[in-house]
Amino acid sequence: MTELASPAAQDPVTKNGRVICHHVAEAAGPTLIAVGGLHGNEPAGILASLAIDRCLRETTPLATGSFVALRGNLAALAFDHEQPINNPRYVQRDLNRLFHHDDQGHRTPDHDERDALRDAIDAVARESRGEIVLLDLHTTSSDSPPFIAVEDSIPARRFAERFALPLILGIEEDLRGLLMDDTTERLRCIALTVEGGCHNSPLAAHTLEAVLLIALEALGLISPDACTCRDERPIETTRRAAGSHAHRVYDIRHREPVRALPYIPDTDAEPFDRVRAHKTRIARQAEADLFAAESGLLFMPNRQRDIRVGDDAYFVVRRVGRTWLRISAGLRASERLHHMLPKILPGVRHRPGHAHDLLVDPQIAAILRRELFHVLGYRLVRFEATPGLPRLVRAARAARFSLHALTRIAANLLRRGSTDDAQHESDEDWIVRRHVLDTEPATADQHT
Numbered sequence: 001m002t003e004l005a006s007p008a009a010q011d012p013v014t015k016n017g018r019v020i021c022h023h024v025a026e027a028a029g030p031t032l033i034a035v036g037g038l039h040g041n042e043p044a045g046i047l048a049s050l051a052i053d054r055c056l057r058e059t060t061p062l063a064t065g066s067f068v069a070l071r072g073n074l075a076a077l078a079f080d081h082e083q084p085i086n087n088p089r090y091v092q093r094d095l096n097r098l099f100h101h102d103d104q105g106h107r108t109p110d111h112d113e114r115d116a117l118r119d120a121i122d123a124v125a126r127e128s129r130g131e132i133v134l135l136d137l138h139t140t141s142s143d144s145p146p147f148i149a150v151e152d153s154i155p156a157r158r159f160a161e162r163f164a165l166p167l168i169l170g171i172e173e174d175l176r177g178l179l180m181d182d183t184t185e186r187l188r189c190i191a192l193t194v195e196g197g198c199h200n201s202p203l204a205a206h207t208l209e210a211v212l213l214i215a216l217e218a219l220g221l222i223s224p225d226a227c228t229c230r231d232e233r234p235i236e237t238t239r240r241a242a243g244s245h246a247h248r249v250y251d252i253r254h255r256e257p258v259r260a261l262p263y264i265p266d267t268d269a270e271p272f273d274r275v276r277a278h279k280t281r282i283a284r285q286a287e288a289d290l291f292a293a294e295s296g297l298l299f300m301p302n303r304q305r306d307i308r309v310g311d312d313a314y315f316v317v318r319r320v321g322r323t324w325l326r327i328s329a330g331l332r333a334s335e336r337l338h339h340m341l342p343k344i345l346p347g348v349r350h351r352p353g354h355a356h357d358l359l360v361d362p363q364i365a366a367i368l369r370r371e372l373f374h375v376l377g378y379r380l381v382r383f384e385a386t387p388g389l390p391r392l393v394r395a396a397r398a399a400r401f402s403l404h405a406l407t408r409i410a411a412n413l414l415r416r417g418s419t420d421d422a423q424h425e426s427d428e429d430w431i432v433r434r435h436v437l438d439t440e441p442a443t444a445d446q447h448t
């Protein structure tokens with residue numbers, strides 16, 4: 001292995017002090033990119049990257065490929081070098097919501113950070129000599145066990161399983177402009193968001209360090225158990241930190257934004273505690289009680305010191321069983337399903353000009369609900385959050401819907417032709433899309 005020794009000025013990825021370290025082995029192989037400090041008050045990802053840098057320099061050189069660690073929001077990180085935890089999360093706009101194309105708002109220092117970070121990642125991608133995997137390292141404001149969030153393609157899901165951490169699906173539907181999403185979309189590579197634990201927990205950096213080691217091993221950049229810097233195997237560290245949530249998979253059912261100030265979180269409700277719709281109080285918002293909008297498990301309740309309107313207030317997740325995951329993986333593998341769905345589901349039709357999209361009538365979507373599309377391998381690109389319907393209403397609608405579906409299937413069998421509705425897209429239609437790595441598999445899949 002040779003560490004890239006060229007002066008910073010000559011290395012396109014090391015300008016601005018954004019690069020924490022850059023290791024390149026002589027043998028070509030995958031590239032692992034770590035990003036720490038995308039939020040200014042979350043130094044744990046940077047600390048973990050520095051520890052891995054030391055480990056690669058002193059005891060465990062890379063066997064193949066390359067490892068690059070980058071600092072995220074330099075502008076936010078610059079406020080307090082001594083006590084980074086006192087930094088603001090962002091300057092004016094949350095950097096981890098700015099990675100999308102149609103951001104029309106006025107330009108902020110965070111937009112400059114976005115462009116510079118994208119350039120740095122692209123520079124790494126241009127030099128890479130194999131597949132690329134990106135880990136975006138974060139910590140949470142609440143005392144949550146560590147977890148991983150993915151843009152839910154089968155290759156990303158499979159890679160995420162390596163870490164023994166709880167896996168959260170569907171976050172990219174509620175949060176637009178995530179770095180992991182942008183990276184997957186532009187570079188067609190697996191990208192994971194990893195939350196190492198609470199901002200001020202000393203264990204968070206230790207957990208993220210273990211996550212980086214597991215990723216390095218999974219990609220074959222270092223041999224298994226090669227690192228001798230630690231007194232336990234990295235997988236034991238993550239498993240212990242995850243506790244009873246290790247290896248579990250959860251689906252996002254609801255995201256609530258902060259709508260008004262003052263916003264004072266209720267500290268009784270802890271992450272992954274059960275909450276009941278309209279019963280469990282989550283916070284006081286503008287002097288009124290804010291109750292859970294959905295039943296399920298509380299996820300990422302906002303406990304930041306500095307809470308602004310539009311920030312995430314809380315999420316509700318539900319556990320996804322192993323059987324559903326297996327069914328979902330099986331269904332996604334089938335190309336035919338995508339062509340079949342408009343024939344068997346009323347209110348579902350192909351979207352002209354978009355081979356991987358379907359349009360869903362909002363009336364039908366309310367009955368089918370987002371979780372069904374998740375199982376079928378679709379990501380909701382445009383949708384309205386549908387409130388949970390009373391059980392009887394739902395059952396009645398579902399019965400009517402099943403009847404429609406059956407008549408439709410029968411009609412199609414008789415006609416044997418294509419029966420895709422030639423209706424135009426309306427603004428109310430939901431748009432669901434197959435996940436990009438499911439339609440264009442990432443090369444990293446071969447390593448998982």
Ligand SMILES: [Zn+2]
Pocket residue numbers: 038039042137138139
């Ligand atoms: Zn963060």
